[in-house]
Amino acid sequence: MIDKLEFFIALAREQHFGRAAEECGISQPTLSAAIRQLEENLGVGLVVRGSRFQGLTPEGQRVLEWARRIVGDTRTMREEMRAARKGLAGHIRLAAIPTALAMIPKLTEPFQAKHPEVTFSVVSRTSLQVLSQLENFEIDAGLTYLDNEPLGRVTSVPLYAEHYTLVTSEGTPLSDRKEVTWKDMAGLRLCLLTPDNQNRRIINQHLASAGVDVRTMLESNSMVVLLAHVGTGRWASIMPRNVARSFGFSAQIRTIPIVEPKASHVVGLVATHREPFTPLVSALLHEARNLGVIDPD
Structure with missing residues (x-):
């Protein structure tokens, strides 16, 4: 039963029989047979079937909650017994x-x-x-x-707690400041994380609260990419202070605290x-x- 529940969780996650089977290391027919056996054992349909996976039935959604709980408890038990034997x-x-x-x-x-x-x-x-x-x-x-x-x-x-800084090169606008405000970000050539990242949504919120409409010149889901562009001297960015300092910038890169308000x-x-x-x-x-x-x- 546990292995069938694990297969069912994988199917719900991947929403595709072929990908779920590959993740579980079994063939697609084996996965399909296991899901049908689970449905027979429970007496309810779990999957909306068609030419391809079309989602879970209401009963399937409820079984998924139980499956996660049961599989999680089983894994916990196994790990606890292994820790008792081997540390x-x-x-x-x-x-x-x-x-x-x-x-x-x-x-x-x-x-x-x-x-x-x-x-x-x-x-x-x-x-x-x-x-x-x-x-x-x-x-x-x-x-x-x-x-x-x-x-x-x-x-x-x-x-x-994250505290936010303007990261920019010497000789660029605002680079001689000891502090800057969120309003000061207007007009800068900014590179920021992509909007699917919460950090970007946080920054957008603070800029909007300051009445600033920023045109982002470059977006990436990688902090390394953003830092590399700041290093060219043509872009600036808004980053948590700890991230900016962790890369050991050269003396030409400035990290300037953003205040009014000081957000964290x-x-x-x-x-x-x-x-x-x-x-x-x-x-x-x-x-x-x-x-x-x-x-x-």
Whole structure:
């Protein structure tokens, strides 16, 4: 039954029989047969069928909630028994918003020093993708904003607050200032994260509140791309202070605090709310709480 529930979760996530089968490492006929067996066992139809996948039935949506809970509990039990036999070991999958990537070593380095048999993988995702992948068991935990948009049913631990700066080259407009305001951003050639990133939505909100209509000259989902363009001297950007400083800019690059108002937003660790947590996630949350609030400077 557990394997069939895992297949069903994969199908709901991929919304395509072929892709779900590939992800599960089985053939498409095997996946289809397993879903039909699950439907027969439960006595309800789970999938709206046609020439291709057309979604879940209302009963399928409800079964999906139970499947996530049952599969999650089963994985927790297995990890707990493995930890009891061998100590804490395994792999933690993390997803982080682009602006939080530079802060991840603050968490992973002390954690791995205490638990050397644990490995990590880290991917960059938008805040919405972080929450979606948590729900679908694609990641174990994420780093995202805690105070700007709804999080849903998660456990969260605050890690640090973002403070925003203008990042620009010497000799460009405003580069000689010690502070700038959000209104000062008008007329700059800005490069910013793409609108699907919450950081961009936050920046747009603050600019709109200041009555500034900015024309963004370049967008990217990569902070590296933005920083590289700022380095050419032709673009400026608005970035969290910790991100700008983590790249070790040359003396020609200025990071200037943005004030009036001085905005900040909290970033933290999130995990699917459940009791008990897997041993790995429980230990990671414990480490995050031990860190307290990290000073991003």
